[in-house]
Amino acid sequence: MSAKIIDGRKIATDIRKKVVDDVKRLKSKYGIIPNIATVKIGSDPQSDLYLSLRDKACLEVGIKSKHVELPGNVSEKKAIEEIKKLNDDGNIHGILIQFPIPKNFSQDKLVNCIGSKKDVEGFTAENMGRLMIGDESIIPCTPLAVLTILEEEKIVFEGKDVVIVNHSNVVGKPLLGLFLNRNASVSVVHVFTKDLKKYTSEAEILVSASGVPRLITGDYVKKDAFVIDVGIVKTKDGVCGDIDFESVKNKAGALTPVPGGVGPVTVACSLLNMVKTFKSCIEDVDE
Numbered sequence: 001m002s003a004k005i006i007d008g009r010k011i012a013t014d015i016r017k018k019v020v021d022d023v024k025r026l027k028s029k030y031g032i033i034p035n036i037a038t039v040k041i042g043s044d045p046q047s048d049l050y051l052s053l054r055d056k057a058c059l060e061v062g063i064k065s066k067h068v069e070l071p072g073n074v075s076e077k078k079a080i081e082e083i084k085k086l087n088d089d090g091n092i093h094g095i096l097i098q099f100p101i102p103k104n105f106s107q108d109k110l111v112n113c114i115g116s117k118k119d120v121e122g123f124t125a126e127n128m129g130r131l132m133i134g135d136e137s138i139i140p141c142t143p144l145a146v147l148t149i150l151e152e153e154k155i156v157f158e159g160k161d162v163v164i165v166n167h168s169n170v171v172g173k174p175l176l177g178l179f180l181n182r183n184a185s186v187s188v189v190h191v192f193t194k195d196l197k198k199y200t201s202e203a204e205i206l207v208s209a210s211g212v213p214r215l216i217t218g219d220y221v222k223k224d225a226f227v228i229d230v231g232i233v234k235t236k237d238g239v240c241g242d243i244d245f246e247s248v249k250n251k252a253g254a255l256t257p258v259p260g261g262v263g264p265v266t267v268a269c270s271l272l273n274m275v276k277t278f279k280s281c282i283e284d285v286d287e
């Protein structure tokens with residue numbers, strides 16, 4: 001039997017409707033709407049594209065967005081000052097840094113200047129640390145998208161064998177925390193893993209985010225596994241993911257496609273996080 005193909009666009013549409021309702025409700029309660037700032041350093045055509053897509057997504061759900069654009073040769077000190085100004089600005093309810101940033105900047109240093117209440121992406125050490133001890137106040141958008149997809153499908157996490165192919169700070173590490181918080185048994189594998197297939201072929205839930213096109217073929221997958229493809233790679237034949245869709249769809253129980261799977265849910269989860277940071281900023285003032 002062929003795998004159930006998860007419709008990420010449908011899940012994303014439902015999340016956006018919820019965000020629209022939340023924004024309306026918060027506006028009528030407090031008289032203000034969320035206002036999110038993105039800090040961009042230097043110019044990068046791909047970043048500009050992401051920024052304009054995010055602005056459009058914000059506009060559609062009633063969230064205001066502004067950009068702080070700094071030249072590529074700005075000093076790290078000045079960039080930090082700008083982030084701190086946004087932290088102190090009561091009219092800003094969430095902050096994002098647009099990546100990539102120039103190589104001479106410390107990504108960690110900039111991210112950790114964002115106040116934890118305004119940390120839309122959940123990347124600060126404070127919010128990451130909280131997640132690892134079970135306080136999921138703000139969850140990074142892509143791991144949240146993975147969790148949302150599984151929850152939509154009413155997957156029980158407790159006791160499940162989960163394998164994550166990725167150990168980055170943005171995907172693998174927060175996902176590890178999320179699954180552990182739900183009592184799954186988790187293996188995190190990566191480039192240094194000696195026998196990738198040994199792990200992936202035993203996974204009841206397999207999340208792959210290597211960025212290597214079609215790394216995971218049918219023989220790497222356990223029968224009836226729930227397979228989530230986070231990878232997005234542009235190839236000469238178009239966009240594809242980590243999963244070899246044709247061979248895996250005949251083995252897995254459920255599978256997210258690329259495009260149309262995790263990607264749109266991630267964008268919608270970013271809007272959800274904007275509402276969350278808005279609430280934590282406003283409710284702070286309201287007390």
Ligand SMILES: NC(=O)c1ccc[n+]([C@@H]2O[C@H](COP(=O)([O-])OP(=O)(O)OC[C@H]3O[C@@H](n4cnc5c(N)ncnc54)[C@H](OP(=O)(O)O)[C@@H]3O)[C@@H](O)[C@H]2O)c1
Nearest residue numbers: 142166167168171190191209210211230231232262263266
């Ligand atoms: N759908 C979405 O919304 C979304 C969001 C974020 C990212 N992504 C996509 O997800 C992918 C990963 O993003 P990222 O930022 O986490 O990238 P990253 O930092 O490069 O992480 C890739 C991870 O995969 C591992 N890996 C690479 N090749 C492998 C292989 N052959 N076998 C086993 N493990 C391997 C890497 O291990 P090492 O570190 O040891 O090399 C690393 O842990 C990219 O395709 C990106 O475009 C999608």
